[in-house]
Amino acid sequence: MGDDRALVRREPEPQPLSVAHAQPLAASYNDRIRPLLDAVDKLRNLMVMKEGIQLPTIVVVGDQSSGKSSVLESLAGISLPRGQGICTRVPLIMRLQGRRQDESTKLQLEFNNKIVDVYEDHISDAIVSATDEIAGSGKAISNTPLTLVVKKDGVPDLTMVDLPGITRVPVHGQPENIYEQISAMIMEYITPEESIILNVVSATVDFSTCESIRMSQMVDKTGKRTLAVVTKADKAPEGLQEKVTADDVNIGLGYVCVRNRIGEESYEEARLEEAKLFDTHPQLCQINKSIVGVPVLAKNLVQIQAKIMAKCLPGIVKKINDKLNASLAELNRMPKNLSSVAEAVAAFMQIMGSAKESLRKVLLRGEFDEYPDEKPMHCTARLMGMVNQYYDELRNCPENDPRTNFLMEELEVLEEAEGIGLPNFLARTAFLTLLQRKVKAISSKPPSFGVRAWDYIEGVVIQELMRQSENYPQLQSWIRRAASNLINKMREKTTAKMKEIVEMEKLASYTCNPEYLLEWNKLMAQQNLFMQVINDEYRSTTMVLEGIGQVDVRHLRNHKQLLQQAFDLKMRMTAYWKIVLRRFVDSMALHLPFSVHNLVNEEMEKDIVGELIRPNGSSNIERMLEEAPSVAVKREKLNNSVKLLRESAKVVARIMDRIAIDGDYSD
Numbered sequence: 001m002g003d004d005r006a007l008v009r010r011e012p013e014p015q016p017l018s019v020a021h022a023q024p025l026a027a028s029y030n031d032r033i034r035p036l037l038d039a040v041d042k043l044r045n046l047m048v049m050k051e052g053i054q055l056p057t058i059v060v061v062g063d064q065s066s067g068k069s070s071v072l073e074s075l076a077g078i079s080l081p082r083g084q085g086i087c088t089r090v091p092l093i094m095r096l097q098g099r100r101q102d103e104s105t106k107l108q109l110e111f112n113n114k115i116v117d118v119y120e121d122h123i124s125d126a127i128v129s130a131t132d133e134i135a136g137s138g139k140a141i142s143n144t145p146l147t148l149v150v151k152k153d154g155v156p157d158l159t160m161v162d163l164p165g166i167t168r169v170p171v172h173g174q175p176e177n178i179y180e181q182i183s184a185m186i187m188e189y190i191t192p193e194e195s196i197i198l199n200v201v202s203a204t205v206d207f208s209t210c211e212s213i214r215m216s217q218m219v220d221k222t223g224k225r226t227l228a229v230v231t232k233a234d235k236a237p238e239g240l241q242e243k244v245t246a247d248d249v250n251i252g253l254g255y256v257c258v259r260n261r262i263g264e265e266s267y268e269e270a271r272l273e274e275a276k277l278f279d280t281h282p283q284l285c286q287i288n289k290s291i292v293g294v295p296v297l298a299k300n301l302v303q304i305q306a307k308i309m310a311k312c313l314p315g316i317v318k319k320i321n322d323k324l325n326a327s328l329a330e331l332n333r334m335p336k337n338l339s340s341v342a343e344a345v346a347a348f349m350q351i352m353g354s355a356k357e358s359l360r361k362v363l364l365r366g367e368f369d370e371y372p373d374e375k376p377m378h379c380t381a382r383l384m385g386m387v388n389q390y391y392d393e394l395r396n397c398p399e400n401d402p403r404t405n406f407l408m409e410e411l412e413v414l415e416e417a418e419g420i421g422l423p424n425f426l427a428r429t430a431f432l433t434l435l436q437r438k439v440k441a442i443s444s445k446p447p448s449f450g451v452r453a454w455d456y457i458e459g460v461v462i463q464e465l466m467r468q469s470e471n472y473p474q475l476q477s478w479i480r481r482a483a484s485n486l487i488n489k490m491r492e493k494t495t496a497k498m499k500e501i502v503e504m505e506k507l508a509s510y511t512c513n514p515e516y517l518l519e520w521n522k523l524m525a526q527q528n529l530f531m532q533v534i535n536d537e538y539r540s541t542t543m544v545l546e547g548i549g550q551v552d553v554r555h556l557r558n559h560k561q562l563l564q565q566a567f568d569l570k571m572r573m574t575a576y577w578k579i580v581l582r583r584f585v586d587s588m589a590l591h592l593p594f595s596v597h598n599l600v601n602e603e604m605e606k607d608i609v610g611e612l613i614r615p616n617g618s619s620n621i622e623r624m625l626e627e628a629p630s631v632a633v634k635r636e637k638l639n640n641s642v643k644l645l646r647e648s649a650k651v652v653a654r655i656m657d658r659i660a661i662d663g664d665y666s667d
């Protein structure tokens with residue numbers, strides 16, 4: 001920029017040759033495209049992008065001084081800041097519109113919520129000062145866009161966004177991270193599938209070394225939405241034809257070679273020089289005429305733009321409608337302004353009612369429609385997983401490993417339980433002593449599992465209550481506390497219940513489950529083999545016993561007297577222990593849903609609502625009458641968003657109607 005700017009004297013009414021040579025851009029074609037473009041520009045002005053809706057956009061990228069601004073001024077027939085160093089420091093949205101008979105020539109800059117009319121002679125300076133106003137007068141860049149509207153004779157109807165040129169090394173007081181800043185801005189614009197990338201590369205460089213090519217390849221591997229403009233054809237004519245036909249860098253939408261305005265040339269002269277260059281230069285004249293010259297570039301861009309718009313529009317309509325519906329639904333969920341305590345109580349009961357219903361769904365019925373992607377809220381599955389883990393923990397308790405000191409404990413209790421009686425009579429006390437030891441070893445697990453389960457349920461209940469009461473943040477800490485207190489009570493009840501079950505199992509041994517006897521018989525069938533190993537001094541003492549695992553029985557050869565009874569005792573206990581563990585798990589698996597059921601259907605309301613009607617509880621209800629500032633902000637944001645989306649929906653509806661009448665725009 002700058003350097004040539006001061007020297008250039010502008011003709012009063014330059015004739016952009018993009019038009020003089022661009023007769024293929026039939027006026028009727030422009031007539032059909034204009035409304036489409038206007039609609040998209042209107043959406044851009046409305047800032048639908050803020051709502052996450054991407055618009056079809058031609059994004060101009062290139063390395064620094066590749067000639068981006070020169071290309072744009074060739075297309076627009078105006079003078080833009082050109083030159084060395086960084087000129088484009090903000091996204092420059094260029095809206096080119098061919099002037100109609102009833103319209104006057106117009107140049108306008110739109111930025112920071114104002115519209116400034118500009119004389120053509122001053123456009124370059126005006127852009128520089130608008131850029132300074134947006135990004136500061138230094139060399140810094142900014143994301144805030146500047147819009148330039150050019151309405152004049154014969155320019156193609158095109159909207160493009162010019163972005164700062166990519167530079168690796170900061171110069172002239174540019175910020176240190178200028179490269180990162182510019183790349184981030186470029187990536188933001190070229191990543192959406194709706195963007196067409198107009199990659200400006202200089203004929204003087206090896207295309208594969210261009211940063212801009214590298215970046216567009218990152219987001220558009222096949223190049224299907226990338227078009228290359230090769231500038232400075234006059235400076236490096238040798239081998240240019242080969243370079244563009246070889247297409248080493250995957251440019252799907254093709255190349256156009258141009259020669260821009262140089263020095264003080266007028267537009268007319270520049271176009272004539274360009275035409276002459278590609279007609280007469282021994283090397284450049286070899287290049288196919290369908291890929292040379294600014295007029296060809298203009299025609300290609302207009303066609304590409306029409307295609308992408310027609311392609312994207314239905315998707316945009318859908319997105320606008322979806323977002324509008326979502327915002328309206330959210331607005332409807334916003335609380336009404338409450339004016340009396342009675343209304344506040346009703347609103348509170350509504351919160352409790354909705355929370356209870358959602359909790360019934362996730363905790364009891366296993367319906368996750370409100371939390372499709374939030375696995376921690378798929379509570380029935382999560383609780384089942386926890387119960388299975390609990391069963392594994394009980395079974396794998398190291399203190400109860402039946403293989404350690406195989407049968408020694410049984411022998412010890414049998415010896416202690418011996419009295420006057422028949423030799424093969426199994427003392428009940430021996431069995432009970434062993435049982436009590438085993439139960440004691442796992443006695444901390446059922447209550448601690450209960451605590452764990454309630455910790456998880458507490459998280460779910462509080463999350464749900466917070467979701468339902470998000471519009472009353474002034475109540476949330478109180479609700480959270482009340483819910484925590486309630487869950488504490490539930491946790492204590494479960495702990496007491498589990499301790500009771502542990503005590504019951506210690507006191508008596510009983511099951512009506514026939515599996516016990518079946519299992520015992522099966523295990524006892526190994527007794528003969530076991531005794532043979534014990535009695536036969538020459539046999540290996542390592543053996544695998546069903547229900548126990550691999551054991552070494554060498555140490556038992558000295559205890560032959562009570563061995564058969566000890567074996568019997570072990571097998572009874574093994575069969576019975578399975579039943580005991582399942583009883584622990586089953587009772588927990590039944591107790592939890594029962595308690596959750598009680599919590600959701602009775603306790604929650606009784607406890608939390610009960611707190612409200614206590615003498616000091618009413619202040620909580622009164623607090624609901626004041627709207628929290630965060631809610632007011634949210635309401636305003638939603639209202640703005642609904643207004644914007646409604647307007648956008650109108651804009652697209654009009655254009656869709658027109659498409660329905662006029663037919664396909666992409667030819």
Ligand SMILES: Nc1nc2c(ncn2[C@@H]2O[C@H](COP(=O)(O)OP(=O)(O)OP(=O)(O)O)[C@@H](O)[C@H]2O)c(=O)[nH]1
Nearest residue numbers: 064065066067068069070082083087165232259260
């Ligand atoms: N000879 C010749 N010079 C050109 C051509 N296109 C651009 N230039 C010159 O190359 C220099 C850089 O051009 P600009 O258009 O300012 O480049 P830019 O990519 O917009 O620059 P930044 O915005 O700073 O990245 C200027 O001096 C232009 O006059 C061309 O086709 N031929």
